[in-house]
Amino acid sequence: MSVAAERARASLVEPDRLDGFSSPREVDRVFGHGEAIAEFAAALVSGRMHHAWLLVGPEGVGKATLAYAFARRMLAQSGESDIPVDHPVFRKVAGLAHPNLLLIRRSWIEKTKRYSQWIGVDEVRRLRAFLGHSAGESGWRVVIVDRADELNQNAANALLKALEEPPPQTLFLLISSAEGRLPVTIRSRTRTLRVSGLGEEDLERAARAALERDGQKADAKALKLALALSQGSVRRALELVTSDGIALYEDIVATFSGLPDLDGARLHKQVERLSGAGDTERLELYLSLMIGLIERLIRHGATGEGAAGETERELAKQLVSKDNLARWAEAWETISAEKAEAFALNLDRSLLVLDAWFRLQRLAREHPVYGTPR
Incomplete structure (x- = not known):
């Protein structure tokens, strides 16, 4: 089944997803961020994988895409950094259907037809059931918090308890563009992985790949200007050139x-x-x-x-x-x-x-x- 078909089946969509483009969980390739990928891979190979990673960097540079790539690698129990789109794990993650993956994010409020402004404690309390039952498939459990700086105080306290006493083979991936908003207690229990804006070559390759993947057209002159204005953010480049x-x-x-x-x-x-x-x-x-x-x-x-x-x-x-x-x-x-x-x-x-x-x-x-x- 194609990624587009999996997207249509998914019951929930990221609240900050760029209209007209795939969600980070549906993107099959990471551009740039070689140092971050190498650091994560080294921890995995060493057998001393830290249970919680905080991915920090500017808006739209690929933090969530990187987090899902890490999640697929752990869930597939693969030595390969890129899991192909036809792999069962890729399809399940793209459709938010993998039993060993939990995504924590702002919740949809049916009454107002909008996403909540903050990640509330009820959303984080889903961890209790997720971590409490036996894994649906053997191997690792992965929890992605997107975005961790949107946790309200009660939600942050609830997450902290899980970070303090994580079950074996559980990996937390926290995504943040505003590290300073996170409580020091949470930051102290994570391993920080910093990612920066993409270089010119990687930025252009990422933008062109996204445009091609999702069937979006872009004028060459407008794309050149959008890339120059994006400050290393592929999201900003795409937003500029398609709006x-x-x-x-x-x-x-x-x-x-x-x-x-x-x-x-x-x-x-x-x-x-x-x-x-x-x-x-x-x-x-x-x-x-x-x-x-x-x-x-x-x-x-x-x-x-x-x-x-x-x-x-x-x-x-x-x-x-x-x-x-x-x-x-x-x-x-x-x-x-x-x-x-x-x-x-x-x-x-x-x-x-x-x-x-x-x-x-x-x-x-x-x-x-x-x-x-x-």
């Missing part, structure tokens, strides 16, 4: 180019398009693109490198100087923190966008090129 992400980026660049002036009517129209009830992901993408652009301008201002193309190099020359570099870094930190707080606490996100642009406007006016506001 209106490139258009959002171009709108952001146009607004930056006009600084310190702001077109109020145009800006408010853009904010309206980002503030609808169903526009959360689009708004998150917009803000991430803005923050990513600021970061590249800062890097270019400090080192002369890091800009994604001639347009960004010109923006850096227009807006950033050695005199205001520290204030740009401060603005980047402030906007990033306000974004995280607004999404965590469900604050007014339209004000978040406006405040960010007004902050950048004030900063641009300090550039020696302008002297005084235009």
Whole structure:
């Protein structure tokens, strides 16, 4: 049976799955992350496999794909790092049907037709039954927590108990993009495996493989720009090239180019398009693109490198100087923190966008090129 057919049979879907693309559990190949794969393999070969691993790294670089690859390897009891798609273990994991695999994640709330904001204690309590009965198939049990930084306090405490006294041949794989949100007690009981953004070659190979696997089309020029903007995240590259992400980026660049002036009517129209009830992901993408652009301008201002193309190099020359570099870094930190707080606490996100642009406007006016506001 094909992976696509297995996906159709699966009763549950990851809450953060990228629309139109396979879930990490359905992806048959890991690109990059050679050091992480080698470290895990060495532990397995040594016979001293740590019972809990914390996979930490930026959003969308393949942590979950890596975790499922590790899970398949343990469940198949195979010396091979890649389990083929026609292997029974691959099909069962892809369909979330393997009796020795438990996935802990945010739960679906039928009443609201949405996923919960946090992983609750009831979800983690499923461990009791999973770890308490005899294994459905001989060999290892694997528990994947995706994402561990979304555990609420009670859920984290419940997971900690399982980590403190794990049954034999049980492997926990915790996935996190925000290691600091995890309790120290959980981190201290895991072996941290850090993964970073993909290099240019691996990123392009991963993106092209995903587009081909899931029958998605991408304009060559748009894909090139998406890869340059993705900062090593294949998820971000795919999100950009198959949505209106490139258009959002171009709108952001146009607004930056006009600084310190702001077109109020145009800006408010853009904010309206980002503030609808169903526009959360689009708004998150917009803000991430803005923050990513600021970061590249800062890097270019400090080192002369890091800009994604001639347009960004010109923006850096227009807006950033050695005199205001520290204030740009401060603005980047402030906007990033306000974004995280607004999404965590469900604050007014339209004000978040406006405040960010007004902050950048004030900063641009300090550039020696302008002297005084235009």
